[in-house]
Amino acid sequence: EKASGSLGRFPLIPVRGVPLMSLIANNWDSIWDFRPDPSDLLIATYPKAGTTWTQEIVDLLIHNGDAEICKRAPTPVRSPFLEIFSPPPIPSGLDLLKTMDPPRVIKTHLPFQLVPPAFWENKCKAIYVARNAKDNLVSYYFFDRMNLTQPEPGPWEGYIHKFMQGQLSWGPWYDHVKGYWVEREKRNILYIFYEDMKENPRREIERIMRYLDLSVSDEVISRIVELTSFKNMKENPMANYSCIPAPVFDQSISSFMRKGEVGDWRNHFTPEQSKMFDEDYERQMKEVNIPFRTLI
Numbered sequence: 175e176k177a178s179g180s181l182g183r184f185p186l187i188p189v190r191g192v193p194l195m196s197l198i199a200n201n202w203d204s205i206w207d208f209r210p211d212p213s214d215l216l217i218a219t220y221p222k223a224g225t226t227w228t229q230e231i232v233d234l235l236i237h238n239g240d241a242e243i244c245k246r247a248p249t250p251v252r253s254p255f256l257e258i259f260s261p262p263p264i265p266s267g268l269d270l271l272k273t274m275d276p277p278r279v280i281k282t283h284l285p286f287q288l289v290p291p292a293f294w295e296n297k298c299k300a301i302y303v304a305r306n307a308k309d310n311l312v313s314y315y316f317f318d319r320m321n322l323t324q325p326e327p328g329p330w331e332g333y334i335h336k337f338m339q340g341q342l343s344w345g346p347w348y349d350h351v352k353g354y355w356v357e358r359e360k361r362n363i364l365y366i367f368y369e370d371m372k373e374n375p376r377r378e379i380e381r382i383m384r385y386l387d388l389s390v391s392d393e394v395i396s397r398i399v400e401l402t403s404f405k406n407m408k409e410n411p412m413a414n415y416s417c418i419p420a421p422v423f424d425q426s427i428s429s430f431m432r433k434g435e436v437g438d439w440r441n442h443f444t445p446e447q448s449k450m451f452d453e454d455y456e457r458q459m460k461e462v463n464i465p466f467r468t469l470i
């Protein structure tokens with residue numbers, strides 16, 4: 175028996191070769207069969223690439239920058255997490271979606287090949303957010319320490335190898351970023367980068383606005399830039415995941431809104447680890463040219 179209130183760290187079970195938390199793997203058929211409405215929007219990411227940030231930007235764009243409306247509920251209630259399953263009474267992503275009318279903003283970490291095919295049959299719009307591998311890895315390491323439903327991250331050095339070998343929850347980062355990259359034109363996926371959002375949030379927010387066929391004033395864009403700054407989101411209880419109880423997200427170990435920077439990897443990788451990682455990266459990424467930046 176787990177300690178009261180604690181869900182415990184779930185083992186990973188492969189679904190078509192991709193390791194997923196057992197609660198997801200055990201409910202796989204219902205996830206795969208999900209049928210979105212054509213008006214639904216998918217926000218897809220590898221974990222820790224800037225999902226929550228993008229969800230907030232989209233919610234604000236849809237609501238013309240209305241901060242109060244966008245504080246109506248925590249992020250995962252406003253924008254359900256498609257594949258997440260928790261033990262009752264916490265609703266699964268699918269149960270939550272059943273209670274909402276389209277158009278909905280749906281979050282997923284599934285790699286392209288595991289996204290329910292009805293999204294593409296229905297020509298749903300999709301935004302993919304990618305973050306450079308080293309910062310993504312660092313962020314995931316701290317997250318796996320504080321998210322007590324994910325497998326134990328173990329020591330840092332070993333974690334780097336698990337990342338390189340695609341053994342973390344939701345599988346390899348490399349296949350994930352490549353999978354959406356090669357499909358982006360055919361599927362009309364908006365592919366954006368965390369580093370670009372940091373460098374010039376206004377430009378990227380406007381890019382998202384155009385993709386969604388929305389039109390908001392310059393003044394509202396400025397407000398959205400401000401409301402979605404790292405500092406403001408860290409202080410926003412409806413965006414900082416303080417809604418998730420400590421037995422699940424122990425934010426005393428590491429904040430969900432941890433650092434929010436580009437290049438933090440330099441504080442964690444030794445020069446040897448960085449060299450080893452880069453050499454392997456060249457091998458794993460050689461067939462594509464995705465313009466990642468590890469510094470801005």
Ligand code: A3P
Binds near residue numbers: 219224312431433
């Ligand atoms: P760090 O751990 O590097 O701080 P996700 O939402 O996909 O789980 O990603 C979480 C990462 O995005 C965390 O990275 C978090 O701090 C960062 N993040 C969240 N909101 C942000 C914002 N408004 N600006 C910059 N980074 C943000």
